[in-house]
Amino acid sequence: MIVDVAYYIIVLVTLLSVVGFVVTKDIVRAAGLLLVVLACVAAAFAFMNSLLLAMIQLMVYAGAVIVIFLFGVMLTRREAPTSRLRQLASYENLTYLVFAALLFLLILRASAGLTSPLGYAYVSPQLVATSLYVQLRGVVYALAALIGASSIGAIYVVRKEKKQSDGTRGGV
Amino acid sequence: MNTQITLTGIIVFIERNVYLRFLLVAIVAFIIVSIGSLIELYIERKFWARIMSRYGPTEVGKFGTLQLIADAVKFLVKEDFSPAAADKTIYNLVPVFSVTVSFASLLAIPFDYTVASLFPSSLHPLTFVASNFDPSLLVAFGFFALEPLIVLFGGWAAGGKYTLIGGFRSAAQLISYEIPLVLSFLSVVVLAQSLNLFQIIQTQAHSWPFAVLAFPAFITFTVALLAELERTPFDLTEADTELVSGWNTEYGGTKFLLVYLSEYIRAFAGSAILVSLFLGGWLGPAPIPPLIWLFLKTIIVFTVLVWIRAAYPRVRIDQMLALGWRILIPVSAVWLILTPFVAHVAMMHGALA
């Protein structure tokens, strides 16, 4: 019972944060509300009995992707914020609101059919590792090859540019 | 006779009610961590002072022990201001978030195997701190690694450009040193074959401590931990003799107390993770209970960190970035690749379980 109440609180907080994210006119507050949404998604992963993915979500999304967005927000010029609600009340944006609401109702209709209370199976990290590195090893190899090739290319490009600009090498 | 029955009744009631047990464990862990942080703060001031040939606090309390309480009261009675250009919501929330995240990373560190010794006639031993869940190392590290976010929001929220730049520099340092931290503890995960901190400590019960088996990982983890905790030689972002305080310049009074406290709780958490991963956690010979062993090892590790702080000068920012990206990442990555071979050799000679 406590678990149900906690889950409903998480859904409510997510809803309020998403609405706030869309409506607020200050981009840094939008990033803060996105952080709240990502933390709520991590809590939803914890409710589904996979703390591994909850922590990966927190470390990667809330720890790194939000930092990237904050850097992007703070390093770009933005014009003085006009009223976002007035912007959102134009005909074009109202059409989009209707579209998003219809999309949400469609998903709700699909989810209403899945009412069986299912116990959430625990998948241990060993099983995840087995499936990732044995069954899905093709994807892992492809990603590794891509990252390796792009890293070598990036190092080559940077060293060529540095050699063209000056000959000094800073640091250790 | 009556008190014996009541005590047993209370223990049985606690054990039958899961949420009450979690609450009790949380309260006891909170008390232990707070005491640990206060002891650490005291050691920081006295030990650093003695290395510098001065005495440190001696007036308040018998050897300056109550100085910390005096400082806390001083911070608490100051005026609660906020800069005019600040974003008040984020400015007020950042210290709270900082303390929450620092305490949350201590959820996953197993403090003790059993506290049966505290209840002389207990029926079943209570397993202390339910930290025997599978990704507990990721939980401990994940909350620890939410710091760049706090630093960026804190630096921006005060509304000035110097705190913002200080926030960027701190975030750059913290993000750069997360990678060698993760690669170092991955070597330990390969040796122990589990992400569970409880299991990692249990593996060290039957084998050599991982500080010996994964020695390069131990060194890179310690250096990366120094940079993650923003301690000298890596405290260039809050160099308090040069800049004022980096990202937390505009925080005063209670908010600064919370930020400062969260720094030392993170130091306790980082030292506890280092002790659990590399030095064997609560393992130790019999007469000292396991909880005190963990505490003792954490305090000794923190004393070594204070010693390093007193002895080394500060690095520049380009030296710090070069050390992180050019030296620590290749060393820890190469050691991670070599770890399975080391594990195989160690298993053949009985040095690993």
Next chain:
Amino acid sequence: MITLGEIVALSGILFSGGVYSVLTSRNAVRMLMGIELIFNAANVNFVAYASTTGLAEGLSLAIISISIAAAEAAIGIAIVLLLDKLFKTVDVDKIKELKG
């Protein structure tokens, strides 16, 4: 007991919020943040079906999806920073020319 339908409703909230934010934002960074919301909706679905059936492939795909989304966010922000350098603004209504 939390039913599967409630989890899918949560992912529906995230998805529609992300789509609406991408469609109605003038700031390029806000658009990218909306795309991250859409990614999260998909991840919630992955993990929900993985823990319902007990198969680990769902969790592995969720991990791969999280890492690819992080890389894509990094590249997106790099492009936005270059846009800011070239056009002196990140307002997507004002960036109308292909030549830069």
